[in-house]
Amino acid sequence: MIQNGAQNAAGLRARAESQAATLPPLLARAEHLAGAVLLGDHGRRRAGMGDDFWQYRPAQVGDSRRMIDHRRSAMGDQQFVREREWQIAQSVMLWCDQGASMRFASTDALPTKADRARTLTLAAAILLIRAGERVGLTGTRLPPRRGKDQILRLADMLSQDQDIEYEPPEHRAMLPNAAALFVSDFMGDISGVQTALTKAADRGVRGTLLHVLDPSEEAFPFRGRTIFESVGGTVQHETLKANDLKDRYLQRLAERKAELQSLCALTGWQYGLHHTDSSAQAGLLWLYQALNGGVRV
């Protein structure tokens, strides 16, 4: 079992790497530790530790000689020092639904929702880590860290299935003012999501909800006498005419989506919908934009 799990983890990482390979490294939107001021993409807008060029300033007394930028200084008589922008890493907390309801695919040709959700989560994590961010899971199991080893640990954690039918979002141990990404089908009780999001908003955590659905869950293509059963087998519902239920089911689904969207609007989160029959790349692109500063849907 352990070996099998390790293989799964390695496979998941390989798929996620291939999804992430085509995007440039991502700089997550930085919310600064103290201030609630949103400054945009360019770090702290002041000189400090970092990689990117910030400005040339005249050399002052006290600057050591090796700080002088000779290329710039050779243009004139004055000596200049090259300064870099102060950049700070952001913590991003991930949560991916591991419940039984995610292990569902309507046809063999489609990946399961869990598979797609994990791939997207890990791909986003890889992008974030490449951009130098610290990434971890919500809860206490895997606190945010940086570095490539964290990808391995994430992949390992993400491939562990839970027996529970509909897993409520994990909202414990969220770092204040960090960013968060929740990926799930949100089929379970909405109150868990509500709790998690309000708690996150209390702590100043901004984030993204990614709603992953199977096409059959959107279309409800069933007819005749049918017993619907959840993947874990704990919930059952029998009907004699499944086609009669279609409209009412779709209405409930729309309500669920509306609820999630209003919740996001309240807490300043972003809501995204992804279907397993569309490409993972499209989902990742959306995530990239959402994490990188927000999209207006």
Added chain:
Amino acid sequence: MTIFGVGFAAPWLLVALAALPILWLLLRAVPPAPIKRQFPGVALLLGLKDDETVSDRTPWWLLLLRMLAVAAIIVGLAQPVLNPEDPSATTNGPLLIVLDGSWAGAAGHTQRMNSVQSEMSRASAAGQTVAVLQLSNPADLLFLPAATWATRLAGLPPRPWQPSAENVSKATQIIADADASSSLWFSDGLEYGGRDTVLEALETVGPLQVFQSGRETLALTPASYIDGAIDLTVERSGATQARDVIVLAQGRDPAGNGATLATATASFDAGQTSTDVALVLPSELRARITRFEIQGTRSAGATTLVDDGLRRREVALVSAREGREGLELLSPLHFLKQALEPTADLIEGALSDVLPANPDVIVLADVATLSERETDALLAWIETGGMLLRFAGPRVAASDVSRVEEHPLMPVRLRSGGRSVGGAMSWGEPKSVAAFADTSPFFGLSIPDDVVVRSQVVAQPDPTLANRVIAELSDGTPLVTRKVIDQGQIVLFHVTANAEWSTLPLSGLFVEMLERLSISSSARLPDAEDLNGTTWTPLQVMNGFGILRDAGAMPGVAGPELIDGATRPDLLPGLYQSRERSLARNVLQTGAVLTPAMWPARIPVSGLTVRPPQPLGGMLLALALVLLLLDIVASLALSGRLLGQSARATLTMLALGVMLTHPDATRAQDAIDTGAAAEVVLANVITGNAKVDDVAYAGLLGLTDTLYFRTSIEPAPPTSINLETDELAFYPLLYWPITPEQPTPSVEAYAKLNAYLRSGGLILFDTRDANIAGFGAASPNGRKLQALAGPLDIPALEPLPRDHVLTRTFYLLQDFPGRHNSRDVWVEASPNAEQIEGMPFRNLNDGVTPVIIGGNDWAGAWAITSSGGPMLPVGRGFSGERQRELANRFGVNLVMHVLTGNYKSDQVHVPELLERLSQ
């Protein structure tokens, strides 16, 4: 109990049918079983109620299906029987069943035996014992219970003969001795000698009933050859109405398996008992026919075997000079071989070698003089039935044969020199062939318009000439003449057997003419007198059904008997052999007539229809099973479980797969070949070294461009060819760069290369090493070249001489540089290296050397990039460009040389010719 002619063994079971309406009500109320589906969205469904709580009804047609199934089971179990036995009484006492048992009964044999069976079971029901007498093979009677006889009926097959007088007298004796009380006679429907006697004998025994099928008997008489067509006569016994009979020609296909080679339809008008059908077949097919049959009739009479008459003839080809290799289209025998190969066995060799083989035909193509001994031997051979076919030609025209007096081996006297019409140096149009006279063996052949004669030898007018001409030109000049000597004949075509003098050998007419001539030389059908004193042993014999089997150790038959006698147990139809001749003996002889058997009015005659009791229970139960299976399928379909998503996808994939996994590789190859054949295409040999191959291809591309700009040769883009897989014949020139590591071609590839070299191809070997080692074994490329060229059929070589035609086919060159500038280039050595005065150029092998070997890396100098600039540097500065220019000029000369052959070397004679003309 019987209802509507159907009896029931257990009629009370039918009461259960009354329960069907109750079943209807029950089945109707059961809703379909639910399907269990996994669905995560079930959380959203909780609490939703169905609007309708009424159960879904089973559709009426499914109910009907189930009801039918149940009804079929009930009726089936009641054991219904069609045509139940009608226990009507007949006379008691032993029953005698008489069978004709001749070949005429083979067609309806199964039906007749069924009829006999049914009569026997009737007799056994009545408690009679039975005896069976086959008139064609009478044996002592055995009165046995019918069940015993039923197993013995298989031992009474139809015989391939009619009851003979001997059979009849023996049968009459047996009938008279038998103590039967009634008799049945199953007649085959044909009249034969002694039938009345048997009839009388049977009538004295007791009541007689005759069974005779209403169908008429069909038979084929032996095939004969008349005027190039196979003539078959179909006979029939009745003459009531018009009908078509299909005759099949059976034989072996080229793989040696039995096959129907041709079919013909013989039409009988009403009242006609005999009709002819002519079958015109290509002789290649005809030679493979082994027998003719009437479709749908399986009997010895409806089968006629074919013997020597259609066998392949042996033709010996003799020509004066051996055709040089590589000049096949100019060989005087080429077209003859092409024309005769499918239909005849060809022998080639000198006259003295082929004569002892005693061929049917000897062809002398442009052979003028023969030695005295050869002439005598040939004459003796012709007198015994040989056919000598001669063709004229430059040698015959130039010789004095049959000039002053007629040569014994020539049908006519010839004028000296012959004539040529419509050539470049003569007046008039080429002559066409006149329509064939009705006395000519060629009569009836259509003459294509494009057959013209440009040159011929001309016959001297003679008193006998008119009788000997069998084909003439439009101006009345004899084209083909023939002389008959004893049993043989001599035929002379006044033109060559190749296309030099006329287009006749290129046309289909030539093949047809040869065919007519060969046919008339075939073995004639023998008659009884011819076979006096011979004994024929059977090889294969036919049974009554017309099926051949090995004769084994059957005794031989005297010749006249074989021709004239009727078939009987010791003279079976089949194939007979005597020495090297073989003869087919068929049941019917030519001219035989089938007479239907007529019965006196007092004898009751009935057909052979049988209506045995037929139990229907099994059928009905099977029907019920099928209905229930349908019910399963329909139920699954109704509940949506017949085809899941995955199954549907699989089916689609399968269908797509079948369509896609059919790559038409041969067609793709054909397309390439067609392109290469339609244009001049240069080709390089793939060595496996990508860099060398790229440079070679780019070099040929550059050469192609150069040719296109400078000369009238406009080649298509070059190709790279794989020696193992590609056809070489389309490429005039192969450029073969040598790399030390390239693989050695397979044996098949070498065979292809040798054929390519022999048929005028040229391979340019390039060691690309500036020949630093002088083609010794010192350089790796040189060693590889030696290894590669070892199995090739390369003639002796010499360094390219200064007067070689390559030096002046387009540019005047003395150097042949590529990227390197080495003078050593090797070509085929001249066989007689003496330089003739005033004739500086060589005249070899149509001027084209099969190989050119050098090491100057020509492709490197020719190579251009895709933008048209040179790919590789040559030399330094201006002199380098000069060297590249010379390399291009060598390429132009080379391709010119390959394409024009000796034309360019012949150009040197032009001043000489002009000078002569002006004199």
